[in-house]
Amino acid sequence: MATTKSGAPAGDRRVRRTHAALQCALIDLVEDRDLAQISVADVAEQAEVSRSTFYDHYRDVHELAEAACTGMLDKLIDLVTAIGSSPDNGDPVGSLQTFFATLAEHAGLYRSLLGPQGSARVIDHIRRRITAAALKTSTGKATTTADDPDNVHAAFVAGALVGVAADWLQRDCAHTPSEMAALTWPILSGCQLRRG
Known part of the structure; x- marks a missing residue:
């Protein structure tokens, strides 16, 4: 135990x-x-x-932050899984809208965690989880080799999504979640991973 x-x-x-x-x-x-x-x-x-x-x-406040946000982060990762899916299998724009609405619901928390004075450990945790979710959803691969080209695509999508979310939060959520979904989906859809 x-x-x-x-x-x-x-x-x-x-x-x-x-x-x-x-x-x-x-x-x-x-x-x-x-x-x-x-x-x-x-x-x-x-x-x-x-x-x-x-x-x-x-150990410290950063470890507590990661633990405190695990449930919320898991919810965000689940939304990202839906975002990465084929439009035939779901509503990626609706999932993106829900992703941004979830961030807005706890904007102070996420702004602090993802902002310039935030937690590098939490940001890395989120990026790695989104990368894994993008790989699994788009290619069906649970794991890959270090030289698998799909790693680059998945990491790019994860980094882009975390970067856009952090920027939006730092700008006090200047666009609505619907507007963010509409602005972000055309970019993300152009980064779809190939099916393995």
């Missing part, structure tokens, strides 16, 4: 409650200021736990 750094079982109700409190505290704090401006002490105070309790569960 997995344990926390303090030795408590990871599935323990108290551990889950502490994780939830720390994650909610961080999400609340990120709505008001950049991730780089948030300290472990800030999170601990907001969650009403000690700093040592924080360190029993997470």
